[in-house]
Amino acid sequence: MTAPHLSRQPPPKPPVRPRNWPPPSVPPSSRHVVRMPHRFPAPRRPLAVDALAAAAGLGLGISLALGISSQTVSALHAPGGIATALGRVTGMLSGYAMVVIVLLSARIPPLERALGQDRLIVWHRRLAPWGLYLLLAHAVLITVGYARAAKTGLLAEIGQLLWSYAGILSATVGSALLLAAGVTSYRRARRRMKYETWWAVHLYTYLGLGLSFIHQIDTGAPFVGHPLATTWWTSLWVGALVVVLTFRVGLPLYRSVRHDLRVAQISPAGPNTWSIVLSGRHLEKLPTAGGQFMMWRFLRRELWWQAHPYSLSATPQAGHLRITVKELGDHSTALSCLTPGTRVAFEGPYGVFTADARQSRNVLLVGAGVGATPIRALLDDLPRDTHVVVLLRGTRPEDIAHLDEFERLVTKRRGLLHTLTGPRHTLRLDAPSLHTLVPDIAGRDVFVCGPDEFTRRVVTAARDAGVPAAHIHHEDFTF
Template identity: 40%
Template sequence: MVPASTSDPVPAPSPRPQQEDRDRSSRRRQRSAVILSAACWVSVVAAVVVFLGSGKPAQVTDVAGAITAAGIVTGLVGTDLLLLMLVLAARIPWVDRTFGPDVTMNLHRRLGKPAVYLILGHGALLTVGYSLRDGLSLWHQTLSIYSGGDMLLALLGSCLLVLVVVTSLVAVRRALAYEAWHAIHLVSYAAILVALPHQFSAGRVLAETSPQGVYWICLHIFAFGSIAWFRVAAPLFATDAHQLRVARVETLGPDVFSIHLSGRDLSRLHVRGGQYAIWRFWSRGTWWHAHPISFSAVPTDTGIRVTVRASGAGTRRLAGLRPGTRVSFAGPYGVFTAATRTAPRLAIVAGGIGITPVRALLEDRDLGPGETTVILRATDRSHAFLWDEVRALVRAQGGTVIEMLGGRAAGAPSWMSAAAAHGQATIHSLLPDLHASDLFVCGPAAWTRLVVHDARAAGLPDGRIHVENFTG
């Protein structure tokens, strides 16, 4: 059986000036994406070019020199990738708006292994090159290089990087508590810092006044400066300016609750519906854990609401927050917003706690009659939190809401309920205007992948599919 709509179908909206705005915004994002991608490649190429222009390659006269030069190049490219990783992890607003946090951090993770392999190759090639040059065995040359001083720190940095990569493997990460994994991941900053001295002494890259030295000094300043400002200083200033406190905690369902916050000048945050922030609640048992939580309503000038589903001990403690608890934050982040739309219609599929950014997204946008179709998915009524609010928002805009309750059908994996699947429902029958729509999907990661698979199979291009994954 196919779930019924809570409102009657409305004729398709006529073209509006908003579509022209969406087209211009899409073109700007595409240009920005090209520029950012090109900047990453240019950075890597520049690392090699400034080395080639330093005159050192001309000094290569034998095999030992060639291997040593290759070791230097791998080290430079590896270091360049590490610094790019820092930039990608700095949550620079322009980068965040261009790619979104998921894409940016995915690129950050993908650069990790090549960077570490290059750094390890750097050490191995230099050891072989120096061994041939000095006529020593590899063992004795290794002892000579890493016997102490700056090179020992460089070796320590390499070991720390290997530790970070190993703990980033999916199997290892799942076995670690989030706090433990995050603490180990911060070691990557220390790994780069402890390797800096050898770039002044043995490598002398940062000690030169040549174009090569200027390039590397500027890149280090930009990478660490971005981390210092956007990850530390800017959130501290924003927290002090807005003075957020817990006003009350409202229970919505089993392990689901909304946290209402009070503050000042909150409209200056310029939050878009669908975004999230990183929250830290300063009470016993919660202060040491930062939580990425979506806004479940567009903030007013004096109030914010976020909605949480307890998925572990850390989030479960938030249900006991007392009024007056201080709150610090970083953000807002994310591109799961109407600003990414390119099509005249809007289709939304939300499952479980994925309703939270969807509810704010609907509130934030002036939608035309019949423009929006929303599918709400839950196993039963106890998990239908915020549905009343979503229904009211969509009805006020003349849109359509489809409620899909019940467990999934056995057999082939599906994001639909068993009743919908047995009724031969398809994403096209539920969303007949899919090809004229942007599709926003939010819910548990495995569930959203099934929705996205159906949308792609139906012919919807990736550029019109916008996903926000939740872990619970």
């Protein structure tokens, strides 16, 4: 077995490529890093998590209390009474869960800064199936309860509910849309479909929720004749809608118009990898940090309807931003054909893979392939007194995007740069090999970004090498 090529400075030289950063259009006098007004510091995590848990717990308690208090003892003893009561409680819980599920993916900036979008999406994914199970239980229990009360068959009761009760038909259509989103999100189903198809099905969940809301207020026992309960529930749902519209539509629209981003330059950054420099207005007012990503929408006929996440590969400089994209599928490949002047809309910045996450003054930055891009931007943004060791992995030196810039920045910081090249099967990435490269690794914060398997291995190796879990930070390129 051949050993992977490991080098300390100076690393093997990648082929010379035209420089795109700082942008050549920027006059030499202004080629300094414009200090961005650092985005608001991330709130202390435990505080944010505690506040969130307390608010969610309070809402859950109120919903449960409303569901239970709408029962009477005599109704419970009537035929079908228990099933109907359980149906009402599961309906309230399902409705409440739907609001929380929507809010978890609403990209609320303070929450996003405290917890990170990837963690919020993990919670969204874990809670969503329970919302759907409760929804199904609600539909079945109410049908059974009403059928027993009316002493009729289940099918006859379904017909009765659909055609005689206000809002039940639209709620059924809404539930079908919610279930479709749930089914298409199962890993096996999702792997078989294009991301864009999955996304479009997911978009219909908002319609599904809207359709199901009407029957809750019009026919729900906790609300009929209870104006206070109706006001609380309506405020909860309308509030969630306002939050979604504000942070998923309003804020991105405002920022896109304000900063007026356009493609300025496209140049190769490695095999099938492109650097895209964007110019814009007032970029010093964009609250971003190295290591963050944005959802990019390139306003060209065939691309405008898709927004894809790409990390900044340098912090903004003199009116310019840069992303670095590896061709993987249709969207990333199409970007190499963009023409200068193309308008760009964006959502974000998002992510907690930033200098704010550090717990110590010494860091190890690890990047593989195009995963080196947020690491490159992070390097711009770490405070001057941070001691950095950078470990970059690529099959060949030219596979490591922006290697020349890494060299320059690491030298400037008097840090250490290791490049790890060679075929994958020759690479050992375990605790002893990390320890050999970085003997003081246990006292450092470790930032990792790369393909899933690579990231998992580095995270495990770092833990085994004694790095506390709270000092390990990773960015995942798969949602």
